[in-house]
Amino acid sequence: xxxxxxxxxxxxxxxxxxxxxxxxxxxxxxxxxxxxxxxxxxxxxxxxxxxxxxxxxxxxxxxxxxxxxxxxxxxxxxxxxxxxxxxxxxxxxxxxxxxxxxxxxxxxxxxxxxxxxxxxxxxxxxxxxxxxxxxxxxxxxxxxxxxxxxxxxxxxxxxxxxxxxxxxxxxxxxxxxxxxxxxxxxxxxxxxxxxxxxxxxxxxxxxxxxxxxxxxxxxxxxxxxxxxxxxxxxxxxxxxxxxxxxxxxxxxxxxxxxxxxxxxxxxxxxxxxxxxxxxxxxxxxxxxxxxxxxx
Numbered sequence: 001x002x003x004x005x006x007x008x009x010x011x012x013x014x015x016x017x018x019x020x021x022x023x024x025x026x027x028x029x030x031x032x033x034x035x036x037x038x039x040x041x042x043x044x045x046x047x048x049x050x051x052x053x054x055x056x057x058x059x060x061x062x063x064x065x066x067x068x069x070x071x072x073x074x075x076x077x078x079x080x081x082x083x084x085x086x087x088x089x090x091x092x093x094x095x096x097x098x099x100x101x102x103x104x105x106x107x108x109x110x111x112x113x114x115x116x117x118x119x120x121x122x123x124x125x126x127x128x129x130x131x132x133x134x135x136x137x138x139x140x141x142x143x144x145x146x147x148x149x150x151x152x153x154x155x156x157x158x159x160x161x162x163x164x165x166x167x168x169x170x171x172x173x174x175x176x177x178x179x180x181x182x183x184x185x186x187x188x189x190x191x192x193x194x195x196x197x198x199x200x201x202x203x204x205x206x207x208x209x210x211x212x213x214x215x216x217x218x219x220x221x222x223x224x225x226x227x228x229x230x231x232x233x234x235x236x237x238x239x240x241x242x243x244x245x246x247x248x249x250x251x252x253x254x255x256x257x258x259x260x261x262x263x264x265x266x267x268x269x270x271x272x273x274x275x276x277x278x279x280x281x282x283x284x285x286x287x288x289x290x291x292x293x294x295x
Contacts, residue, residue, distance in 0.1 A: 001023060001057060001058050001148075001149070002026075002055055002056045002057050002058065003019060003023045003024070003025050003026070003056065003058045003059075003060075003149065004025065004026035004027070004028070004046065004052050004053075004055075004056040004058070004059045004060070005019055005020075005025055005026070005027050005028075005059075005060045005062070006027075006028045006029065006049070006052070006059065006060065006061045006062070006063070006072060007029060007061055007062035007063045007092075007093070008027060008028075008029040008031075008034040008035060008037075008038050009029075009034065009062065009063075009064070010124045010230065010232070011062055011092075011120065011122075011124055011127055012029075012062030012063075012092070013034070013037070013038055013124075014124045014127035014128045015060070015062060015092065015120075015127055015153050016038065016040075016043075016060075017038075017040060017128070018127070018128070018130060018152055018153050019060070019149070019152055019153065020040045020042060020043050021152070022152040023149075023152070024042065024043075024044065025040075025043050025044065026043070026044040026045075026046045026052050026055065026056060027040075027043050027044070027045060027046065028045075028046040028048075028049065028052050048077060049072065049077055049078055049079050049081075049082075050077065050078075050079070050081045050082035051082070052079070053079040053080075053081070053082040053083045053084070053087070054082040054084065056084070056087065057084055057086065057087050057088065058087070058088045058090070058146070058149055059079065059087060059088070059089050059090070060089075060090045060091075060092060060118075060149075061089065061090070061091050061092060061093055062092040062093055063093045064093075064235070064238070065093065065095065065238055065242075066093060066095040066096060066099050066100070066103070068093070069091060069093050069095065069103065070103060073089075073103065073107065074106070080107075080110070080111055083107075083111045083113050085111065085112040085113070086112060086113070086114075087111075087113045087114075088113075088114050088115075088116070088142065088145065088146060089107065089113060089114070089115040089116070090115075090116055090117075090118050090146055090149065090150075091103075091115055091116070091117050091118070091119075092117075092118050092119050092120060092134075093119065094119045094167065094170045094171065094174065094238075094239050094242065095117075095119075095167050095242060096167065096171075096242055096245065096246050096249075097137075097164030097165065097167045097168040097171075097246065098164065098246070098249065100115075100117050100137075100163060100164045100167045101162075101163050101164040103115060104116075104138070104163045104164075114138070114139065114142045115138070115163070116136060116137060116138030116139070116142050116143055116146060116163065116166070117135075117136065117137045117138060117163065117164060117165075117166035117167050118134045118135065118136045118137075118146075118150060118153075118166055119134075119135055119166055119167060119169075119170035120132045120133060120134055120135070120154070120170070121133050121135070121170060121173040121174065121177070122154075123229060123230060123231060124230055125230070127153070127154070130153070130154050130155055131154065131155065131156060132153075132154050132156065133154065133156045133158060133173075134150055134153060134154045134156065134157045134158065134166075135158050135160050135165075135166040135167075135169040135170050135173070136150070136157060136158065136159050136160060136166045137160050137161060137162060137163050137164050137165035137166035137167065137168070137169075138162070138163045138166070139162075139163070140159065143159055168246075170239075171239065171242060171243040171246060172243070174236070174239040174240065174243060175239075175240060175243045175244075175254070175257045175260075177213060177214060178236055178239075178240055178257075178260050178261075178264060178277075179256055179257060179260050180212040180213060180214035180215070181214040181218065181277065181280065182260050182263060182264075182280065183212075183214075184205075184212070184214045184215045184218050184219065185218070185280060185281060185284040186284070187201070187205065187210070187215075188201065188218075188219065188222055188284070188292060189284045189285075189287075189288040189290060191295075192288070192290045192291075192292065192295045193288060193290065197223075197295070198219060198222055198223040198292065198295045199220075199223065201219060202215075202219035202220050205219060206219065206220075214228075217229060218281075222281065222292045222295075223292060223293060223294060223295050224293070225292075225293040227276065227278050228278055229276060229277050229278060230276055231276060231277045232274070232275070232276055232277070233264070233267065233268050233271055233275045233276055233277050233279050233280070234268060234273065234275075236264060236277045237261075237264050237265055237268045240257065240260065240261040240264055241261060241265075243257060243261075244257055244258050244261050263280075263283065264280060266283060267279060267280045267282070267283040270282075270283070
């Protein structure tokens with residue numbers, strides 16, 4: 001297989017490093033510093049997308065959003081200028097399922113190319129360890145053909161059904177995770193108001209029916225001011241916006257997720273562009289007039 005990886009942000013770079021450990025891999029990112037920071041000696045650093053496409057029959061993408069995916073595929077200097085018939089495109093960008101289906105159909109019709117989706121719910125550390133869940137959508141035969149590649153990325157591969165279903169599963173996962181994060185901050189705010197030690201709260205929540213993935217990550221480090229996640233706040237905001245727009249489109253109720261989206265947008269507007277999701281804690285400190293550090 002002639003394999004390529006496009007998008008060397010935090011998650012993409014972690015995936016590409018795992019891929020490069022098993023396959024000789026071409027890599028590309030429009031941001032030069034990301035290419036320089038990738039640092040895998042044996043990787044082939046592509047100079048442009050058409051040359052990468054012409055030399056590849058499996059291409060993986062992990063980009064900021066679907067606008068970038070569409071530009072990378074069909075833009076004036078995009079992959080479509082030189083795709084080989086039969087190329088398998090694996091999109092790991094979280095996005096709208098319907099738009100993913102439209103992009104896949106366009107690729108199939110115009111370029112005899114199959115696109116499957118395989119986004120993740122994991123953090124870069126989970127990806128590096130090979131434990132991040134990959135949620136795959138697309139023709140089952142194509143997903144099975146991609147399995148040797150996917151297996152180098154993770155030991156957790158879930159087939160979700162038709163094209164776009166991987167994106168649907170990822171949107172649900174991200175929405176639930178962010179709702180869990182904010183209810184954890186709400187609970188911690190109430191605890192601090194009543195003078196309850198956050199270490200005690202962590203012991204209670206994480207051994208009770210209130211346990212969730214966010215409480216397990218957040219509560220043990222909240223009082224120390226440590227980091228529970230390296231996920232960018234901007235990405236979490238985009239994912240929730242995509243999820244709630246998709247819900248409007250298909251008629252699914254998302255009352256709680258819409259409230260969480262609004263709060264995360266407020267936190268994102270107040271934060272620096274490079275802030276992570278841990279920055280949301282400061283929004284709750286401000287609203288409750290408390291400080292988590294030392295509590």
